[in-house]
Amino acid sequence: xxxxxxxxxxxxxxxxxxxxxxLFLTFHCCMxxxxxxxxxxxxxxCELLGANWYAVVATLGLxxxxxxxxxxxxxxxxxxxxxRGDNRYExxxxxxxxxxxxxxxxxxxxxxxxxxxxxxxxxNFWYNMMFAELLHIATPIPPTDGFALIVQTxxxxxxxxxxxxxxxxxxxxxxxGFWSALQTLGWNGKTWFCRxxxxxxxxxxxxxxxxxxxxxxxxxxxxxxxxCDSAAADCCHQAVDCCKDAAAACGK
Numbered sequence: 001x002x003x004x005x006x007x008x009x010x011x012x013x014x015x016x017x018x019x020x021x022x023l024f025l026t027f028h029c030c031m032x033x034x035x036x037x038x039x040x041x042x043x044x045x046c047e048l049l050g051a052n053w054y055a056v057v058a059t060l061g062l063x064x065x066x067x068x069x070x071x072x073x074x075x076x077x078x079x080x081x082x083x084r085g086d087n088r089y090e091x092x093x094x095x096x097x098x099x100x101x102x103x104x105x106x107x108x109x110x111x112x113x114x115x116x117x118x119x120x121x122x123x124n125f126w127y128n129m130m131f132a133e134l135l136h137i138a139t140p141i142p143p144t145d146g147f148a149l150i151v152q153t154x155x156x157x158x159x160x161x162x163x164x165x166x167x168x169x170x171x172x173x174x175x176x177g178f179w180s181a182l183q184t185l186g187w188n189g190k191t192w193f194c195r196x197x198x199x200x201x202x203x204x205x206x207x208x209x210x211x212x213x214x215x216x217x218x219x220x221x222x223x224x225x226x227x228c229d230s231a232a233a234d235c236c237h238q239a240v241d242c243c244k245d246a247a248a249a250c251g252k
Contacts, residue, residue: 007079010072015181017069022174022207024062029210032150036217039147039225046146051133059130070115077108102172110173117166124153147225154218163215167208174204 035042049055125146133143141148153159178200179193187196217223 007076010076011184014069014072014076015184017065017072018177018181020065021062021069022178022204025174026207029207032214033210035147035150035225036214036223037225042147042150042225043145046129047144050144051130055130056134059126066118070111073107073111107173107176110169113166113169114173117162117169120159120162120166124159125149150214150218151226154215157219160215160219164212167211167215171204171208174207175201178204 031042031045034045049058128139128141128149129143129146131137132139141152154163179197182196182200183193187193214223218226
């Protein structure tokens with residue numbers, strides 16, 4: 001099958017899976033932005049996407065896309081290095097000086113950083129949410145309370161730095177991968193090629209910025225949802241105290 005056996009077919013698979021993963025990241029970013037403004041709304045989404053059969057199927061499908069993308073990336077990188085041999089650095093620095101992007105020359109390193117960041121993210125969230133709910137694992141925070149997990153995770157400065165490094169690598173990876181995928185799929189006309197590069201750069205920058213804002217907002221405790229939820233909790237406590245006082249007065 002040409003999608004597996006030929007280099008062009010592998011690039012097509014890389015492009016399709018890459019675009020699918022970008023779409024998922026867009027959805028994930030929108031979810032995180034909800035957490036900025038309402039912890040209850042975010043937890044409602046987490047409950048909807050918890051250990052339900054459709055969420056599990058979607059997670060398995062997403063995992064399959066990610067594995068295929070990563071495996072094909074290693075295969076294509078190995079093929080390119082074998083084909084170019086010792087001249088690969090000369091081609092990038094001398095023959096195509098100024099034409100080869102830094103991200104393009106370091107996609108493997110960026111990919112490794114992204115994989116490590118993904119494992120960290122899965123440990124911090126997926127393991128404590130869907131996985132814990134499926135296997136009934138006792139966790140300090142309930143699996144459906146994703147908002148509390150966000151608050152806890154980004155209260156740790158080490159995690160904040162690691163996530164920012166991960167997001168930076170993701171930006172470099174996607175800023176190149178976006179237009180490269182479209183080029184592989186045939187949308188590489190002279191006019192639209194430049195347009196897609198600009199569109200991709202803007203889209204990816206806004207996407208990563210959304211994630212960064214969420215991380216920093218919770219790290220510095222300035223997310224609107226933190227203030228709103230605290231105020232709502234205070235109101236509830238005050239209402240309970242009023243009821244108790246009223247009941248005590250009636251009893252007298």
